[in-house]
Amino acid sequence: MSNRLPADERRTQLVESALELAEGGGVGAVTVRAVAENAGVSLGVVHYCFDSKEALVVAMAETLIQQLADTMRTAFDIPHDEPAPQGVRGLRELLFKGLSAAWPSIEATAGRQLLTYEITTYSLRHRNAGALGGDVALQQYRIMDEQAHAFLSACAEQTGTTWTEPIESVARIALALIDGLTLRWLVDRESDSIVSELDDMAAIIAARAVGKP
Incomplete structure (x- = not known):
């Protein structure tokens, strides 16, 4: 079900996931893999929404x-x-x-x-x-x-x-x-x-x- 979110909602989810990581470990803690794991989605989903860190x-x-x-x-x-x-x-x-x-x-x-x-x-x-x-x-x-x-x-x-x-x-x-x-x-x-x-x-x-x- 989580993979069926509209694009805007997905981007919001991933940004919040990245912010959670950055609050704890700074911008250096934000990687595509870490964001995907924290949000519970695949790497492909993150790459689809954002083409780079x-x-x-x-x-x-x-x-x-x-x-x-x-x-x-x-x-x-x-x-x-x-x-x-x-x-x-x-x-x-x-x-x-x-x-x-x-x-x-x-x-x-x-x-x-x-x-x-x-x-x-x-x-x-x-x-x-x-x-x-x-x-x-x-x-x-x-x-x-x-x-x-x-x-x-x-x-x-x-x-x-x-x-x-x-x-x-x-x-x-x-x-x-x-x-x-x-x-x-x-x-x-x-x-x-x-x-x-x-x-x-x-x-x-x-x-x-x-x-x-």
Whole structure:
């Protein structure tokens, strides 16, 4: 019965199988044979869906990017039917609220967060070689930029503030801070420090805004 899945469902199954392997052993653990065994299918089924390991890694990256985008979109969803705090102080509060809402999902998916960094590195190495998958890192950050841009725009609108720098630059700085904090947490797992660090991050970002005249 498992061999009769529609092609899209089969690809999804194989990608999830590959992600499970990569969470435990990194991208190096992902081979066509290992994915086939983990998914309980033949080698031919994997080769039919993906003509190379690189194609499979690209599909893994695309899945991780979409999951990350969905998480950010949900966490950064600002209710429009509730009065928001105003001014730069209100902006800081709203930024902190969004960052705090996103963080639990980061801690809950530590393995996939680590894998995201690994696939980014994998993509950059392949980009230098001009190989398949070289644009994955660019795609990843492009989608993250879009979500951050939307969140920052909504926060400013809700709090009656305006950014003193191009919002694209503010989004880049915000994402760089999140990247660094996430990577540091993956190293030391100091969860007790996260609340104050997220508050500091919100202050750094809010400092690039002023109240509208």
